Amino acid sequence: xxxxxxxxxxxxxGERGDLIPLLQAAQEAQGYVSEQAMEAIAEIxxxxxxxxxxxxxxxxGFRLTPRGHYVARVCTGTACHVNGASELxxxxxxxxxxxxxxxxxxxxxxxxxxxxxxxxxxxxVIMVNDETHGPLTPRSLTQLLKRLRxxxxxxxxxxxxx
Amino acid sequence: MRRVIIGTATCGVAAGAQRVLARALTLAEGGGxxxxxxxxxxxxxxxxxxxxxxxxxxxRLYGKVTPPLLDRILAQGDEPDxxxxxxxxxxxxxxxxxxxxxxxxxxxxxxxGIVDPGSIDAYLEADGFxxxxxxxxMDPQAVIQTVLDSGLRGRGGGGFPTGxxxxxxxxxxxxxxxxxxxxxxxxPGAFMDRSVLEGDPFxxxxxxxxxxxxxxxxxxxxxxRAEYPKALVRLDAAIKQARARGYLGEDILGSGxxxxxxxxxxxxxxxxxxxxxxxxxxxxKRGMPRFRPPFPAVSGLHGKPTNINNVETLANIPxxxxxxxxxxxxxxxxxxxxxxVFALAGRIKRGGLVEVPMxxxxxxxxxxxxxxxxxxxxxxxVQMGGPSGGCIPATMADLPIDYEHITQTGAIMGxxxxxxxxxxxxxxxxxxxxxxxxxxxxxxxxxFCRLGTKRMLEILERITEGKGKHGDVERxxxxxxxxxxxxxxxxxxxxxxxxxxTIKYFREEYDAHIHDHRCPAKSCASLVIYRIAExxxxxxxxxxxxxxxxxxxxxxxxxxxxxxxxxxxxGKCVTVCPTGVVMKL
Numbered sequence: 144x145x146x147x148x149x150x151x152x153x154x155x156x157g158e159r160g161d162l163i164p165l166l167q168a169a170q171e172a173q174g175y176v177s178e179q180a181m182e183a184i185a186e187i188x189x190x191x192x193x194x195x196x197x198x199x200x201x202x203x204g205f206r207l208t209p210r211g212h213y214v215a216r217v218c219t220g221t222a223c224h225v226n227g228a229s230e231l232x233x234x235x236x237x238x239x240x241x242x243x244x245x246x247x248x249x250x251x252x253x254x255x256x257x258x259x260x261x262x263x264x265x266x267x268v269i270m271v272n273d274e275t276h277g278p279l280t281p282r283s284l285t286q287l288l289k290r291l292r293x294x295x296x297x298x299x300x301x302x303x304x305x
Numbered sequence: 306m307r308r309v310i311i312g313t314a315t316c317g318v319a320a321g322a323q324r325v326l327a328r329a330l331t332l333a334e335g336g337g338x339x340x341x342x343x344x345x346x347x348x349x350x351x352x353x354x355x356x357x358x359x360x361x362x363x364x365r366l367y368g369k370v371t372p373p374l375l376d377r378i379l380a381q382g383d384e385p386d387x388x389x390x391x392x393x394x395x396x397x398x399x400x401x402x403x404x405x406x407x408x409x410x411x412x413x414x415x416x417x418g419i420v421d422p423g424s425i426d427a428y429l430e431a432d433g434f435x436x437x438x439x440x441x442x443m444d445p446q447a448v449i450q451t452v453l454d455s456g457l458r459g460r461g462g463g464g465f466p467t468g469x470x471x472x473x474x475x476x477x478x479x480x481x482x483x484x485x486x487x488x489x490x491x492x493p494g495a496f497m498d499r500s501v502l503e504g505d506p507f508x509x510x511x512x513x514x515x516x517x518x519x520x521x522x523x524x525x526x527x528x529x530r531a532e533y534p535k536a537l538v539r540l541d542a543a544i545k546q547a548r549a550r551g552y553l554g555e556d557i558l559g560s561g562x563x564x565x566x567x568x569x570x571x572x573x574x575x576x577x578x579x580x581x582x583x584x585x586x587x588x589x590k591r592g593m594p595r596f597r598p599p600f601p602a603v604s605g606l607h608g609k610p611t612n613i614n615n616v617e618t619l620a621n622i623p624x625x626x627x628x629x630x631x632x633x634x635x636x637x638x639x640x641x642x643x644x645x646v647f648a649l650a651g652r653i654k655r656g657g658l659v660e661v662p663m664x665x666x667x668x669x670x671x672x673x674x675x676x677x678x679x680x681x682x683x684x685x686x687v688q689m690g691g692p693s694g695g696c697i698p699a700t701m702a703d704l705p706i707d708y709e710h711i712t713q714t715g716a717i718m719g720x721x722x723x724x725x726x727x728x729x730x731x732x733x734x735x736x737x738x739x740x741x742x743x744x745x746x747x748x749x750x751x752x753f754c755r756l757g758t759k760r761m762l763e764i765l766e767r768i769t770e771g772k773g774k775h776g777d778v779e780r781x782x783x784x785x786x787x788x789x790x791x792x793x794x795x796x797x798x799x800x801x802x803x804x805x806x807t808i809k810y811f812r813e814e815y816d817a818h819i820h821d822h823r824c825p826a827k828s829c830a831s832l833v834i835y836r837i838a839e840x841x842x843x844x845x846x847x848x849x850x851x852x853x854x855x856x857x858x859x860x861x862x863x864x865x866x867x868x869x870x871x872x873x874x875x876g877k878c879v880t881v882c883p884t885g886v887v888m889k890l
Contacts, residue, residue: 264656
């Protein structure tokens with residue numbers, strides 16, 4: 144278990160209202176909410192595990208499986224929709240080779256959708272981790288993915304021993 | 306000293322503002338230049354934006370700025386470089402190139418993109434916290450009366466008079482009360498709250514503290530969507546600074562008021578914009594609405610009296626206190642006072658955020674402020690109010706925008722998202738889109754909302770696939786009414802609005818899909834046939850190479866042909882064709 148999540152478990156008082164912040168800390172540290180994390184939270188807060196699972200599955204922000212280096216989220220808001228978001232999504236699916244909600248075999252991209260990121264005048268956009276990119280065409284999206292893949296491979300390459 | 310103000314709100318960063326900022330910071334190392342980060346001034350179609358202030362104090366706002374262009378902007382002397390005229394949006398507060406500012410009255414957005422949102426000193430210099438000082442010198446009841454007299458109504462969509470809402474919470478005798486700022490801006494196509502949080506977070510805090518004084522609350526919570534990472538960072542910084550300067554905490558400005566604010570991050574559920582669901586979410590539960598009464602004003606967060614207002618509503622408060630109720634009520638229409646921020650998006654030339662007095666006509670907003678639809682297209686409708694709203698046809702565009710008139714059309718004012726549609730937008734597909742949204746976001750508590758939206762979506766899907774059945778429109782109308790009357794919260798009660806309004810105003814499009822198997826907007830993939838105008842095809846082979854299913858045949862320099870049977874209607878050939886001879890029929 145990572146330090147950041149452990150710290151969150153220590154500093155939160157374990158009140159009912161802390162449940163979602165704790166789950167968020169777990170996800171931030173591990174990239175997803177693991178069974179182990181939910182068990183740890185259940186112990187601290189005294190909230191039954193089943194109820195925690197109920198909360199996790201209610202909110203779209205929580206993930207139950209590990210994520211890739213990048214989470215690429217196609218914005219499916221109204222402005223993006225009328226400006227061709229579905230074409231972007233099919234490009235994304237074609238290029239990465241997995242469906243919405245899945246992660247590619249190399250662990251680089253996880254594909255998701257988001258309702259609206261509030262960048263409607265740059266529609267259509269996609270959000271990669273916390274960064275928004277737009278306006279994109281299928282072609283510029285392909286280039287963006289190429290660049291990101293290159294960067295991810297560099298970042299994920301095993302560091303040489305000093 | 307010379308200054309550059311760079312808009313680094315989410316929209317600016319997405320357009321490349323970070324590179325411009327990096328360049329500016331490098332240039333500033335040599336001295337003689339101050340670099341300021343600000344929010345978004347609303348001219349989103351021209352991002353990244355840079356305002357340059359020369360030694361004489363003259364301000365020039367430039368659009369679509371790149372790092373090399375920034376160099377040239379800064380290389381200017383007191384005389385402006387004529388080569389940059391194309392990028393110049395406006396000089397000082399004068400008339401702007403596109404006429405976007407001409408129709409605006411900026412209250413909520415008055416500091417956005419101009420004042421550094423990361424510095425409490427910049428806020429204080431721009432009259433910040435003056436309203437709070439004034440309010441703390443007033444009797445809480447007098448503060449509520451001022452808000453009541455201003456005629457301010459809830460900007461989150463409901464349109465309930467804010468002063469009356471405050472009065473309900475104030476009347477509760479509890480020693481502990483909450484003020485919640487609803488920043489769970491979920492309507493797709495609306496981004497005014499994001500922009501205000503990123504561009505002027507202190508104003509929202511000031512509005513909350515004034516509200517806390519008026520209703521007798523000691524704690525404030527801002528419930529902000531996790532999808533707005535930049536807003537969360539700026540809010541956090543603003544709260545820390547406000548605490549350090551004594552604007553939050555014990556005995557604020559010696560008034561005896563103790564009030565502190567913390568931020569709760571949402572976890573991605575549209576229904577949490579509904580007040581009782583939002584409270585459940587803050588309490589760590591599944592965000593499901595509950596029956597009212599009791600209203601939150603009586604029993605809200607942790608069972609305490611709670612006042613919930615939207616971001617834009619709270620951002621109006623300091624201006625109203627400072628300038629008086631009469632000044633605010635002087636703007637707008639009889640029952641809808643003041644200004645409203647609209648997010649213009651969709652098929653429009655100049656998308657962005659604008660703040661105009663209530664009562665402006667839809668046509669003026671779309672055509673004069675927003676510059677109309679893209680060249681070669683005709684304005685067809687606006688969608689207002691997001692998934693709870695409806696489509697208003699262009700034939701009704703002379704309607705003034707206020708709560709009453711918009712509600713009469715079957716749409717709602719909502720939070721102010723205005724998505725413009727033109728002849729390339731299929732209204733059945735728009736209805737299907739919104740239903741797929743509400744169907745996915747229904748929390749599942751009420752049967753009609755949970756199952757009814759699913760059934761409606763299935764019908765709409767088959768219509769857009771050309772498999773509509775006789776009587777489908779009647780089935781949609783009946784289901785829509787049932788969902789409306791048998792759902793607990795606003796999500797269900799309004800879920801059918803996009804369908805009902807498009808049937809009301811664009812029935813012929815439904816009929817064309819169902820009876821003629823034709824999509825008049827040529828947008829529904831299953832109903833479109835792609836064909837190459839052979840006489841004009843140059844035989845460049847680009848389309849054949851791009852086709853994912855090899856449905857295009859043809860030799861180099863010989864006209865190509867699409868095999869209609871094999872075609873999956875992905876539209877790639879249209880995108881790549883350099884001569885534009887691939888047609889949609």
